[in-house]
Amino acid sequence: MRCVAWASLITKIVLIGVCSVGGYLIAGQIERLAAYRWAPWVGVGVGFCFAFFAIWLVKTVRRLPIKVLVGGTLGLVIGLLIVKLLSFAFIGIENATIRVASSVVLVCIFGYVGMVVGSIKIEELGWPSWQLFQRSVGRGVSLKILDTSAIIDGRIIDILQAGFLEGTLVIPEFVLQELQHIADSPDPSRKLRGRRGLDMLKRLQEEELAEIRIERHHFPHLNEVDAKLAALAVRLNASIVTNDYNLSKVAEVQGIKVLNINRLASALRPVVLPGEVLRLQILKEGKEEGQGIAYLEDGTMVVVENAAKLLGQEVEASVTSILQTTGGRMIFTTLKPSESGRRH
Structure with missing residues (x-):
């Protein structure tokens, strides 16, 4: 876990360094700017900004479902093709400034419209292969994230055995850490609950009722486990399996699908009528x-x-x-x- 974090940090530092040095060298080679001593340092600043933009873009893209990425890319390509066709109408314009400015404006308009419309309308295609594609990349509705309360409860095993839950069960590493913290608690009741949770995880792996995946995503800017669970569900486009009422409400507000075991148990209770x-x-x-x-x-x-x-x-x-x-x-x-x- 620490090795991955250090590798990510080193990669970002190298990216920032390369972009900054590249900006310094490029600005120094531009004839109009070569006469100014400050020009290479402006290039360093521009390269630095580009590096941070790339880091931000990667974080944003990782949170998007694969269908949104594919749809947005297809829409962008179609928009740029339309611009290419329209550009033939500007061939006869002698003023190069007007021609270039018109092309830039059209690229921004049609590129933006195509990307947004494509990412939204891709859902309406309803291709049968989408479900298979989602499973192959491991990101889609088949992912179920287990929180601490659902693991300790233990009824998830009965639900799996009954065949009412399918897909890949995701166990976040920060949930494992919370279970271990509870199991090491000096409070006997908390210690018992923590050990029960660890035993349930062991049973899930041994009985092979579903595919178990340990997820090692980091959320350094978030402190609460519930906030991390919601962020991970958004990033993986997954559902959350829980017994926590508050977590259920917070997740539903964010548009995350929640499978509440207590709600399921309540729905399965036998009907009792007055007079019975x-x-x-x-x-x-x-x-x-x-x-x-x-x-x-x-x-x-x-x-x-x-x-x-x-x-x-x-x-x-x-x-x-x-x-x-x-x-x-x-x-x-x-x-x-x-x-x-x-x-x-």
């Missing part, structure tokens, strides 16, 4: 007087009225209402008449 009779085991007392608390197999909390004195017993209760909250679903029930007599 449930067989439950009262596990603890509720907040209100006389209430007993039980749970369905999927973890849904059930409030049973007048069941506080039946702790540890199995009862039959009739559903009266269902409440959907931000934390999940709550079911309110009352004891059947035959069960009410058991309190005494």
Whole structure:
């Protein structure tokens, strides 16, 4: 990881040096500027700016999906071809300044329009080969980035085994570092969660339920793991698999597709209707007087009225209402008449 960072830094330094020296030499060879002592140093500044522009351009291009790059390039080429055809209309103009200026203006207009329109309209082609092409380059909708909460949760393995998730699972290196940090925590509960996450990763690799890829992208300007996950998803044009409600909302605002495991589990919960009779085991007392608390197999909390004195017993209760909250679903029930007599 450090070797890659150092290699990238050295490459950038070499690029800046070459461009600066090249600007110095080129400016010194221009006849109109040769008489001025400051001219070569202006060339150094221009070369320096070109080097930074190239570095910025590479960072920008890396974040773009491959289809946008291909569409923009095709649009640019078509725009320049149109300019080439229109340039024949300026052949008869004797004034070279007008001819050159007209050509430059046309190149800027049609090049820009072609690049923008091409990058947008390429989606409408709907070529069957796009999906295959995306997989071959490893960038597309088939990439799923796992965050720390999804790995620790462990249900991702059950989802893969059931065949409801496909594609390449991407494990960012900064997520691995966060898991290791949690596993080394002095807090016993955090340490347990961190070790569970590392065990889940080991199972994912051993059981080969999906292709696992470790991604080593660097985001030195970002400190929060959630921000890095969103930036990586944009760069790879990938989805995020998570249990984090806040991360889901932030990612959706940025146009990133989110696969929330809790939302999936909630959608798969069995439908319970008012009047239905449930067989439950009262596990603890509720907040209100006389209430007993039980749970369905999927973890849904059930409030049973007048069941506080039946702790540890199995009862039959009739559903009266269902409440959907931000934390999940709550079911309110009352004891059947035959069960009410058991309190005494």
